[in-house]
Amino acid sequence: MNSDAMGKSMQGAGGALVLGAVFQSIIERTNLSSNTYNQSPERWLKNAFIEMHKIFEGFDGSMLVSLVIGLIEEETGFLYFINAEHPWLILYRDEKASFLENELSYRKLGTKGLNSGIFIKTFRLYPGDTIISGSDGRDDILLFSEQKESAQRQINQDEYLILSYVEQGKGDLNSIFEVLTQNGEITDDLSLIRVYYKGNGNQNFNETVSKSYQTAKKHVELGNIDAAIESLQKQILSQPVTNKRFHKLLAKLHFKRKEYSEAIEHAQVYLESHPYDIGFMELGSILLRKAGKINEAIEIAERIRLREPKAVKNTFHLIRLYLEKENAQRAKELLAEWENLYPEEKERTKKWKQILRLKFPNLLI
Template sequence: MIYLNLWGLSNFINAIFYVIITVFLFSLKEKQNSTKYLSYFFFGLTFLNIGYLMSGAIPFPVGANHRYITVGIILFPTVTYLVRYAYHIIDDLYPREAKIVFYFSVIIDLFLVLRFFYLASTAVAEFNFRGDIYDYPQLGKYVALALILQILFFIIIMIRKAFHYKNENRKLILQMMFGLISITLIPSTLNVLMKKGSITPELFHIVYSICFLLGGFITTIVFINNAIEKTSFMTKVVGISAVTFLLLLQILAARMSISQEKNFDMIHNLELKALITGKNYSDFPTLSYLVSFPKGARISESASILYKKEGLELEISKLGNDNYEQRYIQKISNQTEGLFFGYRITDDTTNITYEAGFPYLEYRKFIHNMGVIIIQITLLAVFILLLIFPIFFYRNIGKPLRTLLEGFGEVKKGNLRVSVPLFYQDEIGTIGKTFNRMVIRLFVGKRKQEEYAGQLEQKVKERTREVVIKMKEIEKLKIHQDGDYFLTSLIQKPLITNWNRSREVTTDFFIKQIKTFEFRNKKSELGGDICISGNLKFDNDVYVFFVNGDAMGKSMQGAGGAIVLGTVVNYMISRSTSNKQSLNVSPKNWLETTYHELNQIFHTFDGLMMISVVMGLIHIKTGEMFFYNAEHPWLVLYRDKKAEFIENELTLRKIGSPSEYEFSIQKFQLHPGDVLIGGSDGRDDIDITPDAETRTINEDETLFLRAVERGEGNLETIYQLIKQTGRIIDDLSMIRIGFHEKAHVRNV
């Protein structure tokens, strides 16, 4: 006979749930290895719940045989394939280790299962009062230990893989681990606590059932949302609906079962009171025995049998001696017929305690009636969810979506005359309307495109003719512009003069302008950099004059500034050297006068033309140098194969711009063999990542020092070394001044 209790009812609902999940997983095509192992795991859980259903539905010693199913299925394949799943989720990172662990687990698990079967075949089933089932309580310790160890090993593997992956993969592993722990570790731990008496069987049954459903629900949802295998929208909707309903049904079953037990207790407490007052025992056909004993005394020593059912061999010594205030189970014999529910009540007037016993099967029949109703509701709900719901969803969602997808397929093939039917005026209907409008617009657009394509050749010819005309106009403008550039360069070149003829102090120039052009097969360049040198006499002392300038602006604007500077400076040199005269002013005064004249001229441009310069005079005998630097890159001294700056701070603004600094002449002493090298901004303005999408401009001023050292003061070599570091993005001019060098070939 089958008599359901809460435990059996909960496992029936769980079994239905896991049957649905298992069928779903096995129905997937082209499964990944991890999906296969997960389906084997859920297949094992299905039979595990069927075994527990058997224990809760058969209140006889034969019900203990459920352990053959649960023990036989829990280790292999259930937990064994759970560990295998952990190794294969996402990727198999440890293939050799996974194989070794699998075969080792199979051997150990089969040994433990066969050992349990052998011991159970000779063991006697006992009724578990706390679990309300027949069981082999003395068996299964090693199986439980192996189960816990394999679950912990599963957790370790999942954590290892979570640390290996990042972002979404790590999130997937942790979510799956949480869901699977809810199914395995939590129920296993609670089972141990229940057997020790730390928690009640009712609490264990409720938490166990909810953990199994919630864990399965979480695992299924996470799997569906991340599955590589193809799943349908209908499967997701129906699956989530079924799981949600079964979870609610599980909670409802627990509440109804507890309520049913309270009703059972209330009825039998009332019967006990009626027995005490009425003494008519024949009116209570379910009564098995009635005994009385003094209040506070031990029942086994002082009880009197007031009534016992015919054929019942009642032994007072087997009745409980504790003072029970609610229903408790009495075991007169090891068979179900020897199990009774006992109720006690004390008559305060006589100080006599009465105990009435009722057959345990009466309790199971009472609970079973409620269980049958829950099972009927469950089966009806599953029928509706798996058969009626899909029909409803298909008609209202699936069919319209499939029709819409077919429409998209036709459009993909090029059929723009397709029109999807509108089944309902809901959100999907709105999408269908929008789709039809889109197809109409595409069709109209395609027609226009075909019309344009027919006229394309003529339009291409017209556009080509227009482009040719514009290109000729641009070519004329380009020729005119290059002519302007060429004429400007012709004016600028004579102003770049190396008039120095001293053998003691040599001067060399290097100029590379960014703007290059070709005019009438003549290549040239144009920019704002300029170098000038010459010789001046001051009281019969000969000085070498030098200047290196960089005018503001690009191309024409920069060239204009350089022409102004070159014209003025060359005029000043010519004026100061006319008739081989000797100037009767000091070198410092001459430099100061030159600065003020230049500054006054450039000020007339109202800030539209400015120029940075370094200008100086060097005594050809002593090496004494006077100079000023108007916001130009610092001069470099190359001495004993080491390069260093001879300046360390800004002392003057550009010529032609207001300056907060007071004009001053700087002084420096050159030694025989020294080389001075000056240069414009181009020596530092280098794109060091020329092949990248965004430019990275050099900010290291010492790069030029290293180039001077490696180039040993040779301007051409220095230029090549700078080019090797990146792309030069500004005009570059350099002036080299050698003082009393042993051997130097002058180069301009």
């Protein structure tokens, strides 16, 4: 987390202290509570963000905080994050710096009227990547070059200037700070945080494994599902730490044979190492529904929705799941959100409203 409390002197300091105390409380509760500890990254981030926002909302706009908060899965390098009017995250890759974002998602913590849904941004890091976040002091500098050309003191207006400084500093915080101070005078609070992703060292797909995978794919193309499953299972047994693509293919093959329990086992193994594969997450949720595990199916579908709120297929899959759980209110909420997002889709909305009315005659839609 990187943040900046608004206000001068004691007001800003007070905001920083409140945020630090709240965030520490969230971390400690996560470590102590098994329910919180086992939450999905998306749900944990959403809940933490809402909790912090509610705290600052209680100050009636007198204490606002910009921040970026994220989680990184060490095994996969998958980044989940939320930005509340904080300077954009910077990716430093192959000696080039770029922003991970290009639009404002949320206003500062404590801003009144934050009624829109909370959604999670994601990004896949590769070994050697560096993520850098910083407060707006990184941009608000009095440039020495402009002061020489003008009689007036001029603050930098180029939000992309920091990217060149990151490249000059080669992604190292001390070097970036030196470049900043060499080019101008810092006029606002400056904090920088850097995360370097080394990778887990188990990402190689050797030639033997590749041949086994291609052999299984050929069996599938020829329609010999049994031979493909046998080939993949032998490879998994001979190499316990094998490439997870085997599990993805096995899940699909068992799904074709309507062997949902077996398909789920392989799907879960694959998704643990490939959390960025949203398409396969959708299949995992469908598998769980067919196996009668509605709660687990809802959990995955809600995770997808937190990342891709406009995913049409997942939205209606989620409505169906809540109908099976007899949760008419949640199904109604999802349909209302869909109707607001896509007012032109009148026929589809009408169809689902009819389904809701038939299943729940007393429900007002």
